[in-house]
Amino acid sequence: MSADTYSLKVNGTDRQVTESLPGESLLRVLRERLGFHGSKNACEEGECGSCTVVVNGQTVCSCLVLAESVTGYEITTIEGVADDDGLSDVQQAFIDTGAVQCGFCTPGLVMSVGALLDSVPDPDELAVREAISGNLCRCTGYGRIIEAVSQTVDGRRDDGSRS
């Protein structure tokens, strides 16, 4: 159980990971060593998406990623999606449409929806469902989440047409 030190770039800032055990997942390191509790741990076996983070532009289940394997990568967690204690439009839409109930799935879904809309600005409903099908939500039945995505899309379209 030798203690390695390595660094992870999380939300634009380099963080030293000390006393890490070999084989620790990115999720464990984020939550237990670096204090980013926003990424959730509903299964820790790659099936629920509650731990979703973005690594070099790709959404990944952080519970399946070896922490040491992403040194030097850009890691974005839920704590990094909004500036200045504000809310991203996706987060705001989740709140406004009732897409948040218990909220355990919410950070992961916000990451997945954000990544989808960054690459496909105006997805149809099937594309949205496909993109979030790796994120389980047990509370909402997904109806309000689909609604939150379309509200975000509409908002961006309006902003785009104004500017």
Added chain:
Amino acid sequence: MTGTRVARRTGTAPRIGESARRPDGVPKATGSFSFSSDLRHDRMLWGGTLRSPHPSARIRSVQIGEAVAVTGVHAVLLSDDVPGQKVFGLEHRDQPVLAGDVVRYEGEPIAIVAADHPEAVRTALRAIVVDYEVLTPVVDPMTVEETESIHPDGNLIRRIHLRHGSQDVVGDVQVEGTYEVAMQDQAFLGPESGMAVPADDGSIDLYVATQWLHSDRDQVADCMGLDPEKVRLTLAGVGGAFGAREDLSLHVHLCMLAQHTGRPVKMVYSREESFHGHVHRHPAQMWYRHHADRDGTLVRVEARLILDGGAYASSSSAVIANATCFAAGPYRVPSAEINGAAVRTNNPPCGAMRGFGAVQTCFAHEAQMDRLAKALGMDPVELRLHNALVPGDKLLTGQTITGTAPVAEVIRTCAEHPSAAAIATDPLELPGGTGRTADPGHVVRGEALALGFKNLMFSEGFDDSSEASCRLLDGVATITSACAEVGQGFVTVVQQIVREVLGVDEVVLLQASTADVGSAGSTSASRQTWMSGGAVQEACGQVRVQLLERLATQCGVDTDDLVLADGQIVSLSGGLEVDLAVATEEPVEASVVFRHAPTWPLDEHGQGSAHVAFAFSAHRAIVDVDTELGLVKVVELTTSQDVGRVLNPMQVVGQLEGGAAQGVGLAVMEEVLVTDGRIRNASFTDYLVPTALDMPPVEIAALIEQAEPGAPFGAKGIGEAPAISSTAAVAAAIRNATGLNLPRVPVRPVDIVFPEGAT
């Protein structure tokens, strides 16, 4: 989560009937909300649990020497270390905190460990040596009553032999069927977790995700051998519940480890452990015979119901009461004999899950209604309308419905709602979805409607209460309640209620804790809006009266002359106008214990006014079935629900959609597979819950608003009904598409492709 203050112009914050946003929405969306699995303490240790690999065994010995010697281990505790009562239980204290000389289900806790690091916990758990004498588990609920008892309390948990009306009635037309419902898991996303913190005076603080703080507190205190006030429970952020947090899980274990080590101890179950660590929805075996006249009038229903309670009682005795009382569905049935039993086996323990006994019988009685319609040559919707309960009718229990019962309205609005379901063109939308396996030539569509109902709140004479207090100071209302927010949105509704009654905008809801207030009862049985909402409404009402009386005395005016609205108190006769913040520089407070109308126990024939009120719902499902591969795509769900009154439209929709998703899951994919007492699929890899691709849009045809007498603002509980008729509707739609009997849910591919050979 609580305590969020948003300053606005007084009178603009959303009140009753508006789609108020959750006060905990921002922290939940930003990830800063603290769930029970996020708890931390500088000095904390990690806890873990050793569980039995056998469903039935005698324990000859347990050796912990090597485990204790593992570096970083602070405690290894066994059954003998339980300081107080060795058993716990929601209704019957029959479940050991830690198994002593016998284990009765796979996954039963035997030892607990506390250590510096989760890895040390795992190493220590592996080092414990248990010598088992493995026994053959008793797993067949149908024969268990003739089998040697597996528990000192016997193998029968409860039998209700309900007899209603004349027992000699025979219908011109009879239909008979046998039905089965598999074991469903609540599958909340936030794993069981919590932290116990010992205090110097021997008392303990337990922070835990739960549905009922005070019931937990009483059980924990007994098991710890402490006075109840020495155990303080505080609600930690709850990641969903759906019934699975009504029983204790890690509560006593955490307290034992904390007391033993003198350190805070945290525990988080893995997903696999969670499948073993909480109760499930009871699997059911059901036989039915319906009798009707040739015009479709139901004259008698006979049924035998067996619920497999698993190894310990949990809430089985209340679940079987619901299954029995509501066995025939929301129909007028003048004669009935229902024989319901919940039995004990060496299968995983079963207890509360959303719908609580009504889900299982709804699946059966709705299949029977369709069968009857076919036998009569009658339209199934017409048959339901013809027999639909109305206020003043009697239930199977002989109880007269005195509240609202808009059953026909629920059926009609749902059945008549236009469907938006198109024929799938994209292969992704066909059964099999992304697998692109469907040959459109083998896809058939089906449609069906199902109806369900259930009681609201606790029944059978249980003293069901909720305490709440309101303190109005400087124009800000502070509410104290021990109601567990589990995601359902009580925190939102409570703000709306307070604003409505007191005309304030700023409402602070304190963290739910046993230290500050009496019990709110459980967040279950669709009861918290009525019970804790009712308590808050009454406390606020008392504050309002006290405030106006005080001001009237101070100003020498008549109380009736004063009106409180939108942050102002004004006199009708003019001349007086006081800002609420100024009027409440001295606080005004009130505390109430709210109770619903009394209920009574069932007599030996299952008769009695055992229930408070009822909620009704209908679902219409449209499905596509690939008959070659046996795959089902639920294309559309339409629902109407009896809601009393809508307090928050957005939250109502969220409950209806979320409940329906759990119903869809039970209909087509969710089953805890148990073989010889062992769970074979304790993971989200193998236990499938609906994803966004499995779940269709839910069309809300109608929210029927008929104010329920006695309920705050006339609002009925809405959480459970959506999970009741949805399963039955989807299963019926698959029958309609395929022409198969399909007597079991979930409907598996093999049931469709090889219906004869299905097991």
